[in-house]
Amino acid sequence: DQQVKQNSPSLSVQEGRISILNCDYTNSMFDYFLWYKKYPAEGPTFLISISSIKDKNEDGRFTVFLNKSAKHLSLHIVPSQPGDSAVYFCAASPYSGYALNFGKGTSLLVTP
Amino acid sequence: ETGVTQTPRHLVMGMTNKKSLKCEQHLGHNAMYWYKQSAKKPLELMFVYSLEERVENNSVPSRFSPECPNSSHLFLHLHTLQPEDSALYLCASSQDRLINSPLHFGNGTRLTVT
Numbered sequence: 731d732q733q734v735k736q737n738s739p740s741l742s743v744q745e746g747r748i749s750i751l752n753c754d755y756t757n758s759m760f761d762y763f764l765w766y767k768k769y770p771a772e773g774p775t776f777l778i779s780i781s782s783i784k785d786k787n788e789d790g791r792f793t794v795f796l797n798k799s800a801k802h803l804s805l806h807i808v809p810s811q812p813g814d815s816a817v818y819f820c821a822a823s824p825y826s827g828y829a830l831n832f833g834k835g836t837s838l839l840v841t842p
Numbered sequence: 843e844t845g846v847t848q849t850p851r852h853l854v855m856g857m858t859n860k861k862s863l864k865c866e867q868h869l870g871h872n873a874m875y876w877y878k879q880s881a882k883k884p885l886e887l888m889f890v891y892s893l894e895e896r897v898e899n900n901s902v903p904s905r906f907s908p909e910c911p912n913s914s915h916l917f918l919h920l921h922t923l924q925p926e927d928s929a930l931y932l933c934a935s936s937q938d939r940l941i942n943s944p945l946h947f948g949n950g951t952r953l954t955v956t
Contacts, residue, residue, distance in 0.1 A: 732884065762942040773846070773932055773947030774885075781942065819885065823942065830945065832885040 733757045734822050736833035743840050749807040751836050753820030756801065760822040760831075765794060765805045768817045768835070777818075778805070810840045845869065848933050848948035855923065856956055863918040863951045865933030871946070873939040874916040876908060879930040879950070891916060892939040923955045 735754045743749045751765075761782045766774035780787040780794045780803070787794050793806045807814055820833040846867045855861050867874060876888040890898035891910040905927075907919040916933055930952050934945040 734884070764944060766945075766947075771949065773848075773934075773949045774945075776944035776946065779942075779944060821885075830885075830887065834882065834884050 731756075732833075733760075734820055734831045734833040736818075736820055736836050738836050739834070740837040740839070743810045743838065745812055745840055745842050746809045749805075749810045749814065749838055749840065751805040751807075751818050751820075751838065753803045753805075753833055754801060755803075755822050755831075757822070757824070757831070758801070759824040762823050763794070763796060763803050764821045764830075765792075766819040766821060766832075767814075768819065774819055807838075810838075812840050812842055814838060815840050846933055846935055846946050846948035848931075848951050850951060851949065852952045852954075854954045854956060855920065857923060857925070859923075860919070860921040862920065863931055863933075863953075865916040865918075865948055867914055867916075867933075867935040867946070869935055869946060871935035871937050872913055873936045874910060874913070875934040875936075875945065876906075876916065876918050877932040877934060877947075879932060881929075885932070889918075890939060897939060920953075923953075925955050928953055928955045 764779040765777040767777045768774040778792050796803045817835040817837045819835045821830045823830045849864045873892045878886045888902045889908040894910045909917040930950045932950045933948045937943040
């Protein structure tokens with residue numbers, strides 16, 4: 731059964747606006763969460779991470795929010811740029827190991 | 843060359859062929875991984891090596907055989923594959939398997955089994 735879910739397969743946002751990508755998980759043992767970005771014909775690249783001791787982590791235009799009680803995390807991109815158009819994967823792992831569980835991804839399109 | 847390099851980028855093989863995928867990392871990492879990405883499915887972990895020792899095998903069929911001769915190189919030997927094994931195979935590395943550090947992925951090998 732899938733433990734990390736990205737329920738929106740695609741998202742379209744205008745340049746300059748905020749992009750919000752969502753991710754839900756079911757395993758309460760997950761303690762470390764990551765977002766990866768993937769362009770066509772390339773491997774995923776690490777974007778940003780958050781551990782469960784925090785509820786927010788920011789890196790430039792990218793902010794990840796974690797709501798442990800709701801088992802939900804989101805990635806905010808502000809302002810969105812056309813170069814942000816890619817597939818975004820949410821991933822999670824338990825603290826004690828490294829069995830990264832990935833979601834199916836959300837395809838983001840940022841239009842000029 | 844930097845990062846994680848995978849060869850070949852594309853591979854077409856028949857069900858009776860034997861082929862190998864190669865991965866090399868130039869990041870000084872201690873852990874290496876094989877992932878499989880099939881259409882409309884999440885990335886699936888296949889194998890994990892830590893300091894050249896296999897530490898995890900996620901019930902992968904024996905027609906997939908990994909090899910890690912040193913901490914910089916990882917191979918995936920393929921034999922008698924099935925058409926449903928057609929997928930993108932991604933290699934990744936990380937600083938340490940037990941420390942929560944991000945994976946660094948290669949660009950993958952697109953495998954087609956005919």
